[in-house]
Amino acid sequence: MRVSDIEEKARRAREKKALFGTDVDLQSYESEAKPQNIVEKAEELPGAVKKAALDVGVKLDAESSGAYVQMDQTPVVAKSLYEGVEIMDIASALKQYDYLQDYWWKLVAPDADKYTADVATSPPAGYFIRAKKGMKTVFPVKSCLYLGSTNLNQRVHNVIIAEEGSELHVITGCTTPAHVQRGLHIGVSEFFIQKNARVSFTMVHSWGREVEVRPRTGITIAEGGSLSNNYILLRPVKTIQTFPTATLAGRGAVASFNTVVYSTMGNIDIGSNVFLDAPETSAESISRVVSVGGEVIARGRMTGRVPGARAHLECVGLLLSEKGRIYSIPELDGQSRDLDMSHEAAVGRISEEELEYLMARGLTSEEATSVIVRGFLDVEIKGLPEDLKQEIKNITQREDLKGS
């Protein structure tokens, strides 16, 4: 698709409301961002940014395969530290590589809704990460998308290509500092996982009470490829709506989605949408939601379109307050014979029996509740490097995640 065609399509969708989530008034946000200072390496970033990144699990000082940091609309760092991985800001990458046109807006439609349209009609900012053919990384690529100005509409468009036989781990932390009262983050992401490539993508969100978030993610996985997608949201947010869509396009492709949400307020509409389009593909989606307030809609949709595809959905919610709501919507759509698709959904409170059991060991009611809540949020994620696993554990096991 030519640039002019993309923009033309997007312009026509400018008023198009999204299928899910509350409607955001784009006009109420600033679309122009003040440029930020570019630095040579992540260590030179302002302390506040490094600290904010750390809070969302992105240790910029620790060992990594490279880093990308975007402050508002400026890519301030885009640096690879390992020859197997290329990291650039997407605007430069588009200029340098003509072939990227074959990937640009291929998995997310520019006219999907007003948010994608808004990104498509704005100058591109975001990361381009390419894991080179056959190259395997152990240390994750670390990225941080930092929304540092009040009232800004931060637009991001990312592309990840994991070439044949490569292995890539990415952790992205998206965050706002405490002084940002209000903001909007729209993130378009397109992931291409090629033959026999393995990718883990971990995203940790930490926003403000008046921040609205609309990620738009499309993923395609070729023969023998695999994706482990992990999403963690534990801090207050005004509204968020995301429904990443993955297509298992090649034989034996595998996708696993893990979602961990601790809701205190706002409107959180999250989920995953997987199409199993090739033989021997399998997908799993596990979500754990704890609500002490706010509304959470946990969606999961699996569509099996070829014989032999296997899919499993698990949405489990702990509702700990009268003020909260957890609406779990697992959907299975079988469109072929010989499918193996299942789901498990449960929403409930903490069992009295479990509380009493721990109290009989000397824990107070509050301690017992938080032990149970943290246990509930501790999703076992396979296929991640050990330090990334530990990082996720540290985040989901914070002492302040309690039952009230």
Added chain:
Amino acid sequence: MWLLEIVDLSASIGNKQVLKNFNLKIGSGETHALFGPNGTGKTTLLNVIAGIPRYKVDGGRIVFKGKDITNMSMDERARLGIGMAFQRPPAIRGLRLKDLIRIINPKADVLAILNRMDFAAFAERDVNRGFSGGEVKRSEMVQLLAQQPDFVMLDEPDSGVDLENIKLIGDAINSLTQKDKRPSSRTKSGIIITHFGHILEYMKADRAHVMLGGSIVCSGNPGEILAQIKRSGYEGCAGCVCQT
């Protein structure tokens, strides 16, 4: 001085009265066994002593270490020194057994405790999740070894346990009740519910009671009482005049 003293205790669950004017005294360093048919109130007694809120005390009192604990919360009782092995404990998702041991007792030697119950392979497993009947019992013992209560309550610690492990459980109970020490230097006490008395071949009990219809009808030497039950059933105990 009695470690535990239960005086005229009546308790109910829902609208059903289970314990009726129940009396029992357990001294420091003593281990008591409790026999009785199903539904006679043995588990209720332990749950009421532990303070599980579903059970309502309608009268009488429970005194532990000289303190009236009748209205004390479960966790306060636990911190005062009461520990219990549950008959059917719940599984707790996401809570690893080794982490629970550390929570129960931050100073505990986790590995030593697990090894003692031949249970190290379960350190990383979620507490009781997918455990077999016998594994659940070992998990309970591991937790009690970490907790080191002054008064331990064991609700059928031998049910579902294979022969190989029943000795381990008996040893652990002996250790929790300080049967490895001279009688005069024992301070820890216990009460154990057992249906068939099998575990008593592997642990030492000082005294036994038979419960029928919510109160104790017979007390005495554990071996003699067990022989009596085997000979003429619990009905034979009803006519027994020995009292606590």
